[in-house]
Amino acid sequence: MEAVGNLSRKEQVIRSAAELFREKGYAASSMRDLAQKLGIEAASLYSHIKSKEEILQLLCFDMASEFRKSLAEVEKKNVTASEKLRLGIIGHIQVMAKDLTASAVFMNEHRHLSQPYLRDFLLLRINYINRFKAIIEEGARMGEFKDTIDKKLAVMTLFSSLNWMPMWYDPASKIVPTELGHQLADMLVNGLKKN
Amino acid sequence: MEAVGNLSRKEQVIRSAAELFREKGYAASSMRDLAQKLGIEAASLYSHIKSKEEILQLLCFDMASEFRKSLAEVEKKNVTASEKLRLGIIGHIQVMAKDLTASAVFMNEHRHLSQPYLRDFLLLRINYINRFKAIIEEGARMGEFKDTIDKKLAVMTLFSSLNWMPMWYDPASKIVPTELGHQLADMLVNGLKKN
DNA sequence: TAATTAATTAAATTAGCCTTCGATTTCGGT
DNA sequence: ACCGAAATCGAAGGCTAATTTAATTAATTA
Numbered sequence: 001m002e003a004v005g006n007l008s009r010k011e012q013v014i015r016s017a018a019e020l021f022r023e024k025g026y027a028a029s030s031m032r033d034l035a036q037k038l039g040i041e042a043a044s045l046y047s048h049i050k051s052k053e054e055i056l057q058l059l060c061f062d063m064a065s066e067f068r069k070s071l072a073e074v075e076k077k078n079v080t081a082s083e084k085l086r087l088g089i090i091g092h093i094q095v096m097a098k099d100l101t102a103s104a105v106f107m108n109e110h111r112h113l114s115q116p117y118l119r120d121f122l123l124l125r126i127n128y129i130n131r132f133k134a135i136i137e138e139g140a141r142m143g144e145f146k147d148t149i150d151k152k153l154a155v156m157t158l159f160s161s162l163n164w165m166p167m168w169y170d171p172a173s174k175i176v177p178t179e180l181g182h183q184l185a186d187m188l189v190n191g192l193k194k195n
Numbered sequence: 196m197e198a199v200g201n202l203s204r205k206e207q208v209i210r211s212a213a214e215l216f217r218e219k220g221y222a223a224s225s226m227r228d229l230a231q232k233l234g235i236e237a238a239s240l241y242s243h244i245k246s247k248e249e250i251l252q253l254l255c256f257d258m259a260s261e262f263r264k265s266l267a268e269v270e271k272k273n274v275t276a277s278e279k280l281r282l283g284i285i286g287h288i289q290v291m292a293k294d295l296t297a298s299a300v301f302m303n304e305h306r307h308l309s310q311p312y313l314r315d316f317l318l319l320r321i322n323y324i325n326r327f328k329a330i331i332e333e334g335a336r337m338g339e340f341k342d343t344i345d346k347k348l349a350v351m352t353l354f355s356s357l358n359w360m361p362m363w364y365d366p367a368s369k370i371v372p373t374e375l376g377h378q379l380a381d382m383l384v385n386g387l388k389k390n
Numbered sequence: 391t392a393a394t395t396a397a398t399t400a401a402a403t404t405a406g407c408c409t410t411c412g413a414t415t416t417c418g419g420t
Numbered sequence: 421a422c423c424g425a426a427a428t429c430g431a432a433g434g435c436t437a438a439t440t441t442a443a444t445t446a447a448t449t450a
Binding site: 225 | 409411
Binding site: 024108149150156159164168180188191193 | 345351352355360363375379388
């Protein structure tokens, strides 16, 4: 078997699993459900993946890697904190938009990872959040943002807004991801700005 | 048995279940887990509740009812759209703060309701969202808010921010729910305002 | 064509699940 | 001390779960 058509069989399995996990949740999704989606028997899945959880691991850590790449690019730039925040938000949205299904799984199902994967995942996540928090703190120091606002509250509100996007955004909608990113950045960054 | 101490046995069951569902998710929580939390056998639970799902129903619809009550109060007031939105946000936060555990379950686990409960739940929810959307549209009409912003985007961003609060807010924190509501309302309403 | 590899399957394993049932214990009120 | 209701339990029924194993078919390579 080679990478026929577009997707290898393994990739097909993972993609179908992502859809299933998003719809029903990881714990409520059975390997039989998944097999049925692909028109094969549950046992056949195990030629392509090691376990149900391996699928979840691949989905979660691949998304995490994309997010980190995007943020690293933004951090390099030499711009104001407001602008850096804007770019970070737009980047985050674009990464999600590339795979809304995996994004939804990443966000809602990561807790079903077993140790030590769960711990690793949460460490990546807290690191990502803290880097956004650092940008907000810089903005406050530089006088761009109000300093009356609690920084943890600000960054958590930001991520809440971003992370729920895959739940309601319709890729067939008139508003394209880039435009969505800009509007979101407008709302969220302006909410932080002075005056 | 009467309403001894503070909580009836049934209320204890429901409260413990809420904690369990929040931690592990509904599908991954077993009735044995729940029984163990209470120091009894799984079979004993069925003297207090009809089924596992009944617990979820009670949690979800009780929260829904609280949210609706809060919003109805706000809608009565004769104030600007901005102020109405602020009050709506603060009310929503306060309802959640009264029971963070149930709020988290309400938000993340409602999809495991079976029909027709799921349908009813979603109808309540869309109604609630639309009433917030109406406030935002009023604000745009009255010139309080930018009209460049997509209304669906605005209201979804709002709810995303609000609904994730139970996931990160620490009730032992210095910032009290009322203050939290005010700060959140500041960030989110200012993000919508003109200029 | 023959050999090798990939993909699939049926069947079995092991384990857990929710729920029901009948019997038993607990306990406040009389 | 006794009654009745509430609470609990042990055992079992009936399912469904993830995964392993051994055997079979399909596809590719040489």
